[in-house]
Amino acid sequence: MRRWDLSQRLTALVIAFIVSVGALLMLRMQEPDIKAALLIVALATSTLVCALALPRWGLVDPFLVTLMNFLCSLGVLFQYSLNQTMGGLSHAWFYLAGMLALLVASFVIRLTHSFKRYRLALFIGAIALLGVTLTHPVFRYNGSSSWIPLRRSSEGVMLMSIQPSEFVKLILIVLLADILSDQTIGRAKRLLMSVCISIAFVGLICLQNDFGTALLYFLTALCLIYIGLSDIRILISGCAAGVGAALVIYRISTTVQDRVRVLIDPFKEAADKGFQLVQSLIAIANGGTTGMGLGLGRAGTIPLYDTDFVFSAICEQFGIVFGLCVMFIYVLMFMRGMRMAARATRRFHALLAAGCSSMLAVQTFVIIGGVIKMIPLTGVTLPFLSLGGSSMISCMAQIGILCGVHACVERDFARSRRAVEPIALREGLSV
């Protein structure tokens, strides 16, 4: 079958990429790099298993996980080239944890068609997770209260932490999808509940001073509410409210004012507030269309080159054409998710798929747009590529949700094809 050939082709290309990049990393060292070899084997095996074995059991969508594995492998190998221990190996462990989260999420979605019983618990849990970082100054780091530190160095630098807002993303999508798909509740009540939940989450994240994540939450919630209730007035009033809130935040927050000023002319403050953006633009320009070569760029000159500006570092070493291909792959994943939403037979599944796709797409747009000076810079991560355990696990869990929806959709479609046309009265039934 043609589709199976395409699947094999795509898997082979991804494995070829992993092997070629890994081989170059191994050659970079004076002595044989066993860790790089193990990484290559692990990533290639994982890609093969996800593409060939797991779809047979109906657990994953081979298209989505193959593309996800390409991005994750690129992220792991690139982080390894930048920093072997703190970057590459930790990213590899996060990838493994993310795979477990993907399988669990896929399984849960196949089992549960409604979270009505758990709504209150999920909401209270999310509020607690977001609120805990506001309770004590120990959670404050780099001007925001977004992380729960697990390990600090003697100088106070956070070595290991959890970002609760990454996990609350999943709770937001599930809660909104469940409420908006519940036809036993009236339309006005569904709108009110969804708006109140969104305002509560966005408000708490704004109090953490993490406006990038707040923007993600707001745009995803707006998409979901619009798709769920199908009313253009909701979209218009939501956009108006968002613009109003943005203006208020601009007046209150000096950080946001700095970011907007830097967006207009970053070179005016190239040594100060605009340093990050200027270095990012210089790196992308230095790379040109084909890049400088893996390991040959000067990624260290870009601040936060392993988290917020990983896209700039990738464009510097691999080239702008490569960066465009990566962006196109994100677009393909978004299209696949929205197609799943359109094919879903249950509203809950449709909204779940739409929510997860929108979240990934908005996150990608926000960070890449900030890095290339299209929109003000924010502190969100690039899915699968940026260093960060919470982000990796959360994004892979979203892919797991999409895989669960895919499994349900394909199962329903396959069985519905067995049904024949409606029959007339069966014998014995009274008229």
Place this chain on the structure above:
Amino acid sequence: MSRNVYEGVANILKFVYMALAALIAICGAQWLRADRSERRRAIRETPDTQSVGELVVVGGASAQLALEQSIELPREGTIGRSRSCDVCVRHRDMPLRAAQIELGSEGVIFSPSRWENLTVNGRVYDKSVAVVNGSRLQWGDLTLRLLIKEGATDMVSARGDYGVPVALPPIRRVRKERAEPDAGQADSSRNMTRSPRKRVLRTLDVSPREDDSRRDRQSHEDS
């Protein structure tokens, strides 16, 4: 490896990485397109896959609802007179939002809206009820008969069979005299001009539904 040699190899391989990324992107786009074409073909072969049954008007016909007119029933949704309902029944006796419907393992579950009742086979219900195939639903003068597709409820009862590969089931061969739809003809003629390697080698396996159902109805009427 010396620095110079590494730089040389890296400068060569960067083109390889670029080409691989472009091929992955193109292959992904091709896959999406092929998946869409296959889905459209599958829906064309079995066009009723989106509905699980129908409601047939057997009493209380009006200008907008003719006798024996059938209304498609989705897997889940709402039924009522309002245009925002998934099943819109334009009859004066039908409430704006009559009930919420969902396919269950025993039949279609009707959950009446608040302050509404549901009459099934002469009995009045104010709570959720599973309505089996052939039952009569009544709202005022309007009477509808529920027909559920054979095998539709299996979709629900077989929910727990994890581990079974999710694959399209084999379906019966189509008769040669069955007329192909225009889009299908255009597709097949386009396929014929393609090389054998690119031609989609697939037999359109579709059950001869229309002929069989017509024969069934005729035999039922005769009996």
